[in-house]
Amino acid sequence: MAPAQQASPPPILSVLDTTLVAPSPSAGAAPPESSLPLTFFDVFWLNLPPVERVFFYRLAADADVPAILSNLKTSLSQALHAYYPLAGRLRLTPGTADRYEVYYQPGDGVTFTVAEYRDDVDVDELAIDQPREIIRIAPLAPPLPKGGAVLALQATVMRRGLAIGMAVHHAACDGATSTRFLHTWAAASTGAVGPPPPVIDRTLVKDPTGLYDVFVKAKPTAGEMDRVKTWEHRLLATFTLSKEEIQRVKDVVASEAGRRGATPPRCSSLVATFGFMWSCHQRTKDTGSTGADPTYLLFPVDHRSRMKPPVPEEYLGNCVGIATHAAPMDQLAAAGAGGLFIACTAVAAAIDEAVRGIGSPETVALWMHRVREAGVAGMWTVAGSPRFRVYEVDFGFGRPAKVEIVSVARTGAMAVAEGRSGRGGIEVGISLPAAGMQSFQMCFQDAIDWLHQ
Structure with missing residues (x-):
């Protein structure tokens, strides 16, 4: 029946x-x-x-x-x-x-x-x-x-x-x-x-x-990039890093690099935000994987100014490439300075490789291979950018009270925008099932509390 x-x-x-x-x-x-x-x-x-x-x-x-x-x-x-x-x-x-x-x-x-x-x-x-x-x-x-x-x-x-x-x-x-x-x-x-x-x-x-x-x-199929199969039962929430918290992440990463005798990564506000969120996200997962297993962060990089000759900012179309880098799961998930250093170092390396690679057709041709490699190993992706100034889109009845990229519920990406307070922070939208959201909230708050110690 x-x-x-x-x-x-x-x-x-x-x-x-x-x-x-x-x-x-x-x-x-x-x-x-x-x-x-x-x-x-x-x-x-x-x-x-x-x-x-x-x-x-x-x-x-x-x-x-x-x-x-x-x-x-x-x-x-x-x-x-x-x-x-x-x-x-x-x-x-x-x-x-x-x-x-x-x-x-x-x-x-x-x-x-x-x-x-x-x-x-x-x-x-x-x-x-x-x-x-x-x-x-x-x-x-x-x-x-x-x-x-x-x-x-x-x-x-x-x-x-x-x-x-x-x-x-x-x-x-x-x-x-x-x-x-x-x-x-x-x-x-x-x-x-x-x-x-x-x-x-x-x-x-x-x-x-x-x-x-x-x-x-x-080209990837929809199935390869549509990371979430049952999005209807997910939640959507926003987490904000203030300008001061972002600076604290930068300071922690620089200090940890000194402790390790390593060259500190180029830790911009975006690198600090991506690194902080990626480490928290990995800490919420229980995959049963060993420390040697890599996981990837994959995000877009605008290449308009880097093309030869440069493409105008106003160009209508796509001019973004893929930046991606791996980090060992257990090191990425480590609480405190260790996890932040590993995450931010990998994000900074992804940007450096993407910027250098746009001048090499051979490197660009490998984008699809790298996406598939990351997809098999496990990856987290990014949508949006603070540069888009979405909180300045005013149709005559005031600035937005809130902006969401709701498609992250299907893709599993983190959605990034400038902080709506206008004080230099960055906000990130996350979509997870209820249990995963509760775990992420706890990890995020623990990490914020640690930053303020």
């Missing part, structure tokens, strides 16, 4: 409206038909799930919500005029077997959904650091429509607030481009001066040695 099917839980959102928002015309004409071929930087992400962000905003009691929603649509159309490829779709280039492109034609647009959170949920119930069920937050980011769409947006009304959700296909652009688009949209919404327009020219990424062919044959 077949087992009885469990009833699906009721949806937490009511969809009020779905609109296709096209780029605004200039001089009465829509942006021209165009095809942006994927580069080797882009094709790496072809099969991966979209990056999903949610921005929570508090609204005044007398806020005119219909006017806000109308303005969001109008300003979205204006922002898409400069970023019109994001209104297009990803497709196999006609007449080819393995060439892909982002294709836009007049009439294309971005799906903009307006929804309402059921059960009278207050924005401050969700825009908090404490663990929350991911199923309460994930629906605030829209799914990408079928047919190759690369961007979808959603505004969800809730009590005393609004959530703006975004889903973007990583093969179309990296985080620097997608967040620059958000800043452009926000500026159009308020009438402020926005960032410089994007540079839409894929010929800026040179590929004289045929790296595209290497990458398109070896």
